[in-house]
Amino acid sequence: MGTTQLESVQEPKYWHLRTVLSEALDSDFAVGEVLPNERDLAARFGVARATLRQALEQLELEGRLQRRRGVGTTVAPPRVGVPVATARQGGVEGDADEAWQPLECTTATAPAAVAFTLDIDATEPVHVVRRIRVVHGQALAAELLYVPTSSVPELSAIEVPSGPARARSVVRELHRLGLEGQDRSVELGSARADDAKELDRLPGAPVLVVTTRYLSAAGTAAVSVATYRADTCRLTFGDAGALEISHDEQERQAS
Amino acid sequence: MGTTQLESVQEPKYWHLRTVLSEALDSDFAVGEVLPNERDLAARFGVARATLRQALEQLELEGRLQRRRGVGTTVAPPRVGVPVATARQGGVEGDADEAWQPLECTTATAPAAVAFTLDIDATEPVHVVRRIRVVHGQALAAELLYVPTSSVPELSAIEVPSGPARARSVVRELHRLGLEGQDRSVELGSARADDAKELDRLPGAPVLVVTTRYLSAAGTAAVSVATYRADTCRLTFGDAGALEISHDEQERQAS
DNA sequence: CAGTGGTCTAGACCACTCA
DNA sequence: GAGTGGTCTAGACCACTGT
Numbered sequence: 001m002g003t004t005q006l007e008s009v010q011e012p013k014y015w016h017l018r019t020v021l022s023e024a025l026d027s028d029f030a031v032g033e034v035l036p037n038e039r040d041l042a043a044r045f046g047v048a049r050a051t052l053r054q055a056l057e058q059l060e061l062e063g064r065l066q067r068r069r070g071v072g073t074t075v076a077p078p079r080v081g082v083p084v085a086t087a088r089q090g091g092v093e094g095d096a097d098e099a100w101q102p103l104e105c106t107t108a109t110a111p112a113a114v115a116f117t118l119d120i121d122a123t124e125p126v127h128v129v130r131r132i133r134v135v136h137g138q139a140l141a142a143e144l145l146y147v148p149t150s151s152v153p154e155l156s157a158i159e160v161p162s163g164p165a166r167a168r169s170v171v172r173e174l175h176r177l178g179l180e181g182q183d184r185s186v187e188l189g190s191a192r193a194d195d196a197k198e199l200d201r202l203p204g205a206p207v208l209v210v211t212t213r214y215l216s217a218a219g220t221a222a223v224s225v226a227t228y229r230a231d232t233c234r235l236t237f238g239d240a241g242a243l244e245i246s247h248d249e250q251e252r253q254a255s
Numbered sequence: 256m257g258t259t260q261l262e263s264v265q266e267p268k269y270w271h272l273r274t275v276l277s278e279a280l281d282s283d284f285a286v287g288e289v290l291p292n293e294r295d296l297a298a299r300f301g302v303a304r305a306t307l308r309q310a311l312e313q314l315e316l317e318g319r320l321q322r323r324r325g326v327g328t329t330v331a332p333p334r335v336g337v338p339v340a341t342a343r344q345g346g347v348e349g350d351a352d353e354a355w356q357p358l359e360c361t362t363a364t365a366p367a368a369v370a371f372t373l374d375i376d377a378t379e380p381v382h383v384v385r386r387i388r389v390v391h392g393q394a395l396a397a398e399l400l401y402v403p404t405s406s407v408p409e410l411s412a413i414e415v416p417s418g419p420a421r422a423r424s425v426v427r428e429l430h431r432l433g434l435e436g437q438d439r440s441v442e443l444g445s446a447r448a449d450d451a452k453e454l455d456r457l458p459g460a461p462v463l464v465v466t467t468r469y470l471s472a473a474g475t476a477a478v479s480v481a482t483y484r485a486d487t488c489r490l491t492f493g494d495a496g497a498l499e500i501s502h503d504e505q506e507r508q509a510s
Numbered sequence: 511c512a513g514t515g516g517t518c519t520a521g522a523c524c525a526c527t528c529a
Numbered sequence: 530g531a532g533t534g535g536t537c538t539a540g541a542c543c544a545c546t547g548t
Contacts, residue, residue, distance in 0.1 A: 010524095011448075012536060015458055037514060048538045053515090058445055058459050069515045070546030079442060085492065184492040186441050187334060188461060188485040190313055193266075202516080203270055204313050206443060206461070230443040237340065237439040237492060265544095267517060292533060303519045308534090324534045325527035457535080 013047055014054035020045075021055055025064055025075055035065075035073040061206060063231050079234040082133075082140060084210060085184060100143065102167030103130040110146050110223075117213060117223050118148055125149050129167045132198050133226070140233055141210075142198040143226035147174055151221045174214070177221055183213040186235065195227045206230040268302055269309035275300075276310055280319055280330055290320075290328040316461060318486050334489040337388075337395060339465060340439060355398065357422030358385040365401050365478075372468060372478050373403055380404050384422045387453050388481070395488055396465075397453040398481035402429055406476045429469070432476055438468040441490065450482045461485040 035041065042052040056073065059065045066076040106128050109115070115122040129145040152173035189209040196203045207227040214222040228235065290296065297307040311328065314320045321331040361383050364370070370377040381401045388396040407428035444464040451458045462482040469477040483490065 011458070014536080018459070039514090048540090050539090051537060054536085056515095061443060061461065062445055063442070067515065068546080069544065070513080072514060072546095081440065182493060185336065185489050186463070186492070187318070187489040188316060188443065188463065190317055203266070204273070206316065208441070208443065208463075234440050234442040237441070238437065269517080294533090303521090305520090306518060309517085311534095322534065323527085324525065325532080327533060 014051050017055035018058045029075045031075050031077045033075050081236045082233045084235045085237045099133050100131045101134050102164050105129045105167035114146050114223050118220050120148050127170045129170050139199050141226050141228040142195045145224045147222040177216045180215045185211045199229050269306050272310035273313045284330045286330050286332045288330050336491045337488050339490045340492045354388050355386040356389050357419050360384045360422035369401050369478050373475050375403050382425045384425050394454050396481050396483040397450045400479040402477040432471045435470045440466045454484050
């Protein structure tokens, strides 16, 4: 008959919903606007709440939505471009180090894999510095910076008490070494409970895990494991701050 | 009384399950081994299947598990380190270009955001090259490479028919320009239907979206949007192939 | 307190893979 | 066709936020 080929490939409901909602976000909503609550939305689209939630989860993963328990679902602003490495990445300067805010510092043994990367014995003590990266008053990343005590010999004599002051000392001493460059890797992870708390997210929230190896003439001087909020961050490498491609734009397929 | 503080903070069941399963994976399972099916596992832990699945989803997101419909759930190998940029990223050579396998090439107008980044008019035609990055016989990434026709003037005269051959021509011409460097950004996304197909994933699967701007003396010569499988890939920058920190190792918290 | 998103249940059916 | 993971439902209760 005359019925036009309708969804014969049968995409899942939640996926179709995601597309519909995504288009609605583009045309009918402004950044920061709150959406109707999940029960209403589900009823409006004639699906179970769980299905509606599956669509919202997708959109949140893509950085389009922001959901807060007890508050509601709002339209998220475009992702922040976060400089992770500049073009001259061999530079001695601490890159965007001023953005990191030291919280505390303890001394302990490093996790096995970190010890391996540092090329030290697993029993050798390391300074563990806890830092967060704050932009516009919001924490974008939480980091653990592992610095072998042997890398910063000056410090052991000083004996600053634990806390932010000591964290700053360790970072200062590290910079004094004259770092020659960094190695980095980026992968997807989920926030541990402690990181989630710093980032104001729930445990298990998707994060981009940036592992950095700081190189000095003597070898690996320190290792940092930083977890960035995947929902709000776009990591940039090589002064690509100008890159302004957003996800909804990529949606359209050139054919 | 004598009851020892047991889970008073009440973490969600699925999160606790994730931890239990994660430890079980470390101690009792080998890479590639298949887990019991979801219904059995759920029964064994005394939870609903949906809850068990929430835990499995977490572990899959972290690259610990691999799930295939009709087959089962298996223990995933450690993530592959994928070189995205080398230390001398200003190099003219195509980096790990040999790993990219051209599929086809069409000519069309670029999406608005891509046109903006290329600094061209949205109506100007661009070559759209479709490539996939294959390692060990498995597709790790799918890419759309946008090259303005004005960037590669030689090509319009040649008139190679659409297809892999033409794709190769465009890439070759692009390299001939003498590229001066690249800008990159990395963010989390979900696979579009076409990308999902190339990557052997379901639509919506988590991917790392790498947007690269190729710079020539004249400005932005091309833009590429590559989607990497987030479950299997660890993107490395600056010859950090040696970085071997895996997620389960990060689990332990130094305190 | 009312209203929101987060968790959880116990089912059902479907799509896919493989023997 | 048997067995797997993927989708979907219609409820329930909880944790959190604001007023």
